[in-house]
Amino acid sequence: MSPLLQVCDLTTHLFTVEGVVKAVEGLSFDLDADETLALVGESGCGKSMTALSLMGLVPDPPGRIVGGQVLLGDRDLLQLSEHEMQKIRGNEIAMVFQEPMTSLNPVFTVGDQIVESVLTHRQVSRRQARERAVELLDLVRIPDPRGRFDDYPHRLSGGMRQRVMIAMALACDPDVLIADEPTTALDVTIQAQVLDLLGELQGEFGMGVILITHDLGVVAGIADRVVVMYAGRKVEEAPVDDIFASPLHPYTQGLLGSMPRPGLEERLREIPGVIPSLIDMTPGCSFAPRCAKAMARCREEQPDHATIGDARVVACFAAEEEVAGRGLAVDT
Amino acid sequence: MALLSIRDLMAHFETPRGTVYAVDGVNLDIGSGETVGLVGESGCGKSTLGKAILRLIEPNFGSIVLDSVDITHLKRRQLARHRHKVQMIFQDPYASLNPRATVGRIIEEPLMVNGWGSDRERKERVAWLLEKVGLPTDSLKRHPHEYSGGQRQRIGIARAIALNPKIVICDEAVSALDVSIRAQIINLLTDLRDELGLSYLFISHDLSVVEHIADRVCVMYLGKIVEIAERERLWAMPLHPYTQILMAAVPVLDPKIARERKKIIPRDELPSPLNPPGGCRFHTRCPYAQPKCRDEEPPLRPLQGRQSVACHLVTEQADGSIAYPTMAAEAAPKNDVRGAPA
């Protein structure tokens, strides 16, 4: 069975006065129906730009998708006109944005906003749309959905607003749901509620979900597969258990190592250095300046994606050597 | 005698919509060299408590005794003589640094304001501070915007320790930093603590960071402390239902455990501090609430082992064991009597 969504070599650049920001560079991944894929990586590594590229919402100027394909079924979304994309957005791919307050309109009630989003995508009467909106509020576990229907966004807590955003995204049973940091602004208990909800809805609707986060801890409970990005590129991809049990890329290893863990008293392991600029990219591996395993070759050549076993991908010379040393098949 | 001793502290805000009971009767001691973690949900009053200790917000009631001096009612001029003993590091390294000043100027400013040393001594001190926080010496003439978030937080830390404080209030000091940078700053904070003998009040919503850094942890809910305990003890046996829920919600770094663990998810969301529920403030979300919890406010009661809890259902038994409400049977020590219905 072919995947629900196939992203091949996606490349998105931002043409700014300071120079060209290579926000997404040759990114490829597949998403199956019924699967939650986590896209993780540090601030500014291109996660949101990836999401906006899939949605056809890259801000232009300064941004432009300069290469690649985004295949949904047999259509390449990057070849569609804006008019055609409008029909895809919401119906087939929907997105929950990071900051719910900026994406909800403060002067309309949450109910009316969901009704609007149902009406733009479906040929139904206002009354039917209203019923559907109440249904959706209930679906995302908003207590007293009929009462909440007439509330303005500022009357809702952060967690409820985020759930309203999810309700709007689900208005038309999308096949793919992209959630960009859906819980970053929320408290831990509310974060747990929203993540649980996403997990349940994913199962109920059989959607493919792309969950974007900078926090590996969030990933463990909800993701099936993980794509780790660094400076616009995919540096590692693996099933969630493998990422945590045996991370291959030094950046993934560093990320996991730098998280405080219960029972470990000693100093945290640091990743030295700073987050790289996406404008003046050095040749070679972009993690090399911070990497303890960097060799001369890493500073000259960009490592390709090597496939390891049947489910893992890593872009790192040192990791390739280590894996080959363990007698596993490496396919570059 | 504790270095910092807070009694019955209240800080309320009058707003057009009514009184916000942001901090509503807090007792807390911090010892010399001790790190106390302060956790709780957004809006529960953590920052207000921190600012009230510094008297950036005037408390409405209660007392703050710092290094044996009651500073609660000191006039501004007298307060200035004690101010240097407590400093604060804020969450947002962008907003808290003057963008027009040079880094050298930013770090030197508290020294100048307090008439510390001669011009030359101050310059030497600034150079020493830069080195301590791991910033390159050519930083003096540069501006904050030339630095990344983590480096900016280093500037904020250098400024906070410039006057040799005894206690530093870190308000979400690492929360805005990227995971890969966060460890650097946490290590810097622990190094400075060990080297300079600092005490920290470490405010954070990230329990795993607090577990790493704190000796003792306070859990706050709607303006009140609901549980205080030594770190190991709190993690081994969280007694208050809210603490249990908070801990169960923390993401774990192991997918197998994460998938299997039973989550206790609260029924609803944080009520407003404008109109806190009567009785136990947690009763609207508490899975164990009894009629009594609605009517009567549980006091924060000390138990053995330096653990204090404010919950009607937590009781010390005659044999010294503790009865407390819990859902996870295996989490409770064997000798404990579990009194509450699930």
Ligand SMILES: Nc1ncnc2c1ncn2[C@@H]1O[C@H](COP(=O)(O)OP(=O)(O)OP(=O)(O)O)[C@@H](O)[C@H]1O
């Ligand atoms: N409108 C813009 N103009 C110029 N550069 C931009 C713009 N939007 C984003 N960028 C840059 O593009 C890069 C990728 O940004 P993106 O928002 O995708 O990062 P991200 O991984 O989502 O980060 P975060 O975790 O902080 O949300 C960053 O370096 C960012 O500075």
Ligand SMILES: Nc1ncnc2c1ncn2[C@@H]1O[C@H](COP(=O)(O)OP(=O)(O)OP(=O)(O)O)[C@@H](O)[C@H]1O
């Ligand atoms: N200046 C103010 N005027 C009115 N209300 C305020 C003021 N400052 C804070 N509050 C309110 O007091 C309560 C406690 O706020 P505080 O900032 O102390 O919470 P917090 O625990 O630090 O939350 P967070 O984790 O979001 O930083 C909140 O309800 C807040 O809205």
Ligand code: SF4
């Ligand atoms: S006192 Fe009652 S309502 Fe409050 S936490 Fe304990 S059991 Fe829950």
Ligand SMILES: [Mg+2]
């Ligand atoms: Mg983003």
Ligand SMILES: [Mg+2]
């Ligand atoms: Mg705060």
